[in-house]
Amino acid sequence: MNGKLYVIGIGPGDPELLTLKAVRILQRVPTLCVPKGREEGASLALSIVNQAINLEGIDIIEAHFPMRKTRGTGNNNELKEKWSATVEAIASRIEQGTDVAFITLGDPAIYSTYFYLHEMLLERMPELPIEFVPGISSVTATAARAGMSLGLGDEKIAILPATYSGDIRAVLAEFDTVVLMKVHSVLEKILPVLTDLQLEGNCIYVARAGMPDERIIRDIAKMTDNDLNYFSILIIKTRRPHERS
Amino acid sequence: MNGKLYVIGIGPGDPELLTLKAVRILQRVPTLCVPKGREEGASLALSIVNQAINLEGIDIIEAHFPMRKTRGTGNNNELKEKWSATVEAIASRIEQGTDVAFITLGDPAIYSTYFYLHEMLLERMPELPIEFVPGISSVTATAARAGMSLGLGDEKIAILPATYSGDIRAVLAEFDTVVLMKVHSVLEKILPVLTDLQLEGNCIYVARAGMPDERIIRDIAKMTDNDLNYFSILIIKTRRPHERS
Numbered sequence: 001m002n003g004k005l006y007v008i009g010i011g012p013g014d015p016e017l018l019t020l021k022a023v024r025i026l027q028r029v030p031t032l033c034v035p036k037g038r039e040e041g042a043s044l045a046l047s048i049v050n051q052a053i054n055l056e057g058i059d060i061i062e063a064h065f066p067m068r069k070t071r072g073t074g075n076n077n078e079l080k081e082k083w084s085a086t087v088e089a090i091a092s093r094i095e096q097g098t099d100v101a102f103i104t105l106g107d108p109a110i111y112s113t114y115f116y117l118h119e120m121l122l123e124r125m126p127e128l129p130i131e132f133v134p135g136i137s138s139v140t141a142t143a144a145r146a147g148m149s150l151g152l153g154d155e156k157i158a159i160l161p162a163t164y165s166g167d168i169r170a171v172l173a174e175f176d177t178v179v180l181m182k183v184h185s186v187l188e189k190i191l192p193v194l195t196d197l198q199l200e201g202n203c204i205y206v207a208r209a210g211m212p213d214e215r216i217i218r219d220i221a222k223m224t225d226n227d228l229n230y231f232s233i234l235i236i237k238t239r240r241p242h243e244r245s
Numbered sequence: 246m247n248g249k250l251y252v253i254g255i256g257p258g259d260p261e262l263l264t265l266k267a268v269r270i271l272q273r274v275p276t277l278c279v280p281k282g283r284e285e286g287a288s289l290a291l292s293i294v295n296q297a298i299n300l301e302g303i304d305i306i307e308a309h310f311p312m313r314k315t316r317g318t319g320n321n322n323e324l325k326e327k328w329s330a331t332v333e334a335i336a337s338r339i340e341q342g343t344d345v346a347f348i349t350l351g352d353p354a355i356y357s358t359y360f361y362l363h364e365m366l367l368e369r370m371p372e373l374p375i376e377f378v379p380g381i382s383s384v385t386a387t388a389a390r391a392g393m394s395l396g397l398g399d400e401k402i403a404i405l406p407a408t409y410s411g412d413i414r415a416v417l418a419e420f421d422t423v424v425l426m427k428v429h430s431v432l433e434k435i436l437p438v439l440t441d442l443q444l445e446g447n448c449i450y451v452a453r454a455g456m457p458d459e460r461i462i463r464d465i466a467k468m469t470d471n472d473l474n475y476f477s478i479l480i481i482k483t484r485r486p487h488e489r490s
Contacts, residue, residue: 009385016266019256019381020297023265052265107381109388109395116397132389134381136264136352140254143354144377150354152361154408158420163399166419174411175403 003094005121005128007114009107009135013044013211013231015051017136025133026053026101031093033061033086033102035113045103061089061100065113083120090117091125107137111161111181139179142206142233145216150177150235162186168193178236184228191220199236207232248339250366250373252359254352254380258289258456258476260296262381270378271298271346276338278306278331278347280358290348306334306345310358328365335362336370352382356406356426384424387451387478390461395422395480407431413438423481429473436465444481452477 006025011017018026026032026049034045049055063086090100104112109132121128139159143150151157155176160168162182168190171178180190183205194200200220207215207229215227220234251270256262263271271277271294279290294300308331335345349357354377366373384404388395396402400421405413407427413435416423425435428450439445445465452460452474460472465479 009389011264014266016269017264017379019262019264020268021259021261024261107385107389109385109393110402111396111398112394115394118394130392132392134262134385134389136379136381137385140352140354140379140382144254144352144379147375147377148354149357149360149363151356151404151406153356154406154410156406156409156411157355157404159396159402159404161396161399161401164401165399166401170419174415 001097002127002129003097003099005090005094005130006099006101006133007108007112007130008101008103008133009112009137010045010048010103010105011136012106012138012141012209013048014141015048017141017210018048018052019133019135021133022135023052026103029099029101031059031061031098031100033063033090033100035065035102035104036062045105048105049103059093061086061093063102063113063117065116083117087117087120087124090121091128094125094128104135105138106141107135108132109134110137110139110159138209138231138233139181142179142209142235145206145209145214146204146235148204148235148237150179169197172197172199172236172238176237176239178238180234180236182230182232183234184230184232187223187228187234190234194220194236199238202237204235205232206235209233246342247372247374248342248344250335250339250375251344251346251378252353252357252375253346253348253378254357254382255290255293255348255350256381257351257383257386257454258293259386260293262386262455263293263297264378264380266378267380268297271348274344274346276304276306276343276345278308278335278345280310280347280349281307290350293350294348304338306331306338308347308358308362310361328362332362332365332369335366336373339370339373349380350383351386352380353377354379355382355384355404383454383476383478384426387424387454387480390451390454390459391449391480393449393480393482395424414442417442417444417481417483421482421484423483425479425481427475427477428479429475429477432468432473432479435479439465439481444483447482449480450477451480454478 064082157177158175159179205217208231309327402422403420404424450462
């Protein structure tokens with residue numbers, strides 16, 4: 001009998017934001033696969049789970065994901081070899097009947113590194129049984145910390161990664177709420193646009209939502225380099241209340 | 246000492262998708278406020294919570310939200326009176342030192358009825374202590390059930406409510422993933438556009454994600470009226486794999 005792969009969203013950082021389902025599965029799965037990138041993702045993910053569950057004696061597969069250049073890198077053999085090794089480590093355990101949980105910060109569907117492996121895993125093992133367990137995404141955790149709605153009634157929501165290269169003004173014109181993910185690296189480019197559109201008072205910047213060192217900044221003109229963080233989100237409401245339908 | 250208002254996302258339907266935090270708060274808060282609309286929302290929300298927590302003897306405030314026409318209804322006195330009664334019921338308990346939990350399906354920030362009351366509550370009680378507890382939104386629960394990513398790398402995500410009246414073709418051209426919420430009422434209008442753009446094979450329709458009577462449909466041309474449901478989401482991936490960067 002084959003084992004099963006669980007892809008589990010563990011939420012944004014607060015271990016209390018794990019779901020009952022995530023805890024139940026993590027309590028009994030003998031192998032965890034943890035993405036390990038340039039940033040602190042791997043140790044952070046493990047420390048979140050470790051605060052809710054005893055991880056003593058657990059088997060851990062480290063999946064190496066350099067956070068940049070994971071796409072369009074068909075010629076990067078080193079990366080391919082690392083991914084193949086991770087795929088093999090997961091698939092071989094599942095073939096031996098062992099369940100594996102791939103843990104991912106936030107939610108698996110929202111910019112999770114897991115999906116870089118998904119197709120390779122299915123190539124290696126077409127009948128691989130996979131169950132996705134949704135998690136609290138950093139997007140809604142950030143809105144919760146900011147005490148605001150992302151969409152109400154007929155409002156439209158856009159979620160853009162920091163690597164977004166399109167026309168931000170067009171998106172700000174069309175959508176009621178614009179969420180910029182991992183915004184730290186593009187903030188300098190975005191701020192003048194927001195000032196120009198008189199939207200700088202309609203923004204909220206949240207770094208490390210729900211973590212002990214969370215930062216919430218409502219006056220983004222006053223931000224300093226110290227406030228920048230890899231786990232940062234900028235929420236922009238593009239209409240003032242009296243403009244809303 | 247005043248009580249506190251908790252606005253708690255209880256997830257999409259599976260009681261196991263409650264967070265540890267939601268359960269902890271719901272186990273000790275003596276009053277629940279439950280939105281009650283045209284649809285089954287109120288009884289559904291209560292039944293989800295009731296599967297995880299003993300609700301015997303709990304004090305329940307029913308908040309009446311006709312699901313349509315909740316905006317731009319400044320002249321609707323009946324609605325205003327109902328909302329005022331709900332605001333008064335919440336505020337008076339909090340002034341008496343009682344904590345209140347407003348429970349909402351999915352996540353509070355994603356089209357939750359709570360925010361219709363938010364400003365009225367703050368007008369009535371400017372110092373009202375509020376804590377938002379994020380929940381698993383139907384958006385990521387749907388992606389989990391469909392086994393797909395909503396955004397990876399530099400992909401852009403758009404979330405549109407069914408009442409969306411703008412140019413869907415422009416959004417489909419600009420975004421990599423388009424999520425249509427409560428799509429049942431506009432599906433007839435959307436299908437010909439998707440066929441015209443040759444995107445009908447790139448869609449997945451999920452009704453009642455994670456509930457016992459869930460429906461997942463990958464061939465949307467074969468949908469029948471029976472598949473339509475108030476709790477339905479259509480996810481459209483606008484690029485085929487070979488078109489992705």
